[in-house]
Amino acid sequence: VAPEETQQDGNVKEIEQSVEQLQNDLQAALTALADANDKMLRTRAEAENMRRRATLDIENAHKYSIEKLARELVHVVDSLEKGLEVATDSEQQQVAAMREGIELTHKLLLATLEKFHIHQVSPLGAMFDPKQHEALTTQETSDDEPNTVLTVVQKGFVIHDRVLRPARVIVAKAPG
Numbered sequence: 685v686a687p688e689e690t691q692q693d694g695n696v697k698e699i700e701q702s703v704e705q706l707q708n709d710l711q712a713a714l715t716a717l718a719d720a721n722d723k724m725l726r727t728r729a730e731a732e733n734m735r736r737r738a739t740l741d742i743e744n745a746h747k748y749s750i751e752k753l754a755r756e757l758v759h760v761v762d763s764l765e766k767g768l769e770v771a772t773d774s775e776q777q778q779v780a781a782m783r784e785g786i787e788l789t790h791k792l793l794l795a796t797l798e799k800f801h802i803h804q805v806s807p808l809g810a811m812f813d814p815k816q817h818e819a820l821t822t823q824e825t826s827d828d829e830p831n832t833v834l835t836v837v838q839k840g841f842v843i844h845d846r847v848l849r850p851a852r853v854i855v856a857k858a859p860g
Contacts, residue, residue, distance in 0.1 A: 747844055748843060748844070748846065750800055750802075750843070751843060751848065754797070754800065754802050754841070754843055754848055755848060755849070757793070757796075757797060757802075758797075758802075758841050758848065758849055760793060761790070761793055761794065761797075761804070761839075762838065764786055764789060764790040764793065765790065765839075767782075767786050768783065768786055768787065768790065797841075800843075801843060801844050802841055802842070802843045802848065803841065803842050803843075804839050804840070804841055805839060805840035805841060805842055805851050806836050806839045806840075806851065807833045807836060807840070807851050807853060808833055808835070808836050809828075809832060809833060810832065810833050811831055811832055811833075812831045812832065812833055812853065812855045815847065816840060816842070816847055816850055816851065817833065817840065817850050817851045817852075817853050817855075818840075818850040818851065818852045818853065819853060819854070819855045820837055820852050820853065820854055821854055821855075822854070822855050822856070822857040823835075823854050823855070823856060823857065824856075824857055824858070824859045824860075825856045825857075825859070826858075826859050828856040829856065830856055830857050830858045831855060831856065831857075832855070832856045833851075833853045833854070833855060833856075834853075834854045834855065834856045835853065835854040836851055836852075836853055837852045837853060837854065838851065838852040839851055840852070
């Protein structure tokens with residue numbers, strides 16, 4: 685074998701080894717690129733999910749920001765309604781004037797609550813809904829369908845679509 689052929693064989697082997705090394709390096713770089721691309725896509729998706737959650741949290745904070753105030757105001761409505769009930773029992777002129785004032789105040793307060801999307805719920809005659817009503821007791825009756833609201837002890841309130849306070853009710857049940 686001539687020395688030139690040996691040298692050429694050696695060069696070919698070196699070139700093949702270099703090509704093989706370059707192919708291995710290329711494969712490693714492609715794998716690293718795929719991993720980095722995957723991490724980038726996951727990070728982008730996570731950031732988008734966080735942005736959506738933050739937007740939803742902000743919307744809920746705006747929508748329900750007056751909830752504490754509303755909880756307190758519904759007690760005022762209750763007191764006014766009790767005053768209206770008492771005023772109905774008396775026939776004196778002073779009581780009539782007081783009743784008229786209480787009625788106007790009551791209407792004004794309810795109108796104010798409505799402006800803030802707080803609505804009063806009086807489910808008399810409706811089917812009992814445990815999501816919106818609180819059953820204080822049941823009462824046997826053959827006049828009304830079972831699971832209907834017979835008496836509203838205390839009206840409920842909702843703010844937008846969330847129950848602020850459930851209506852407290854007495855529910856019909858079948859006799860026997």
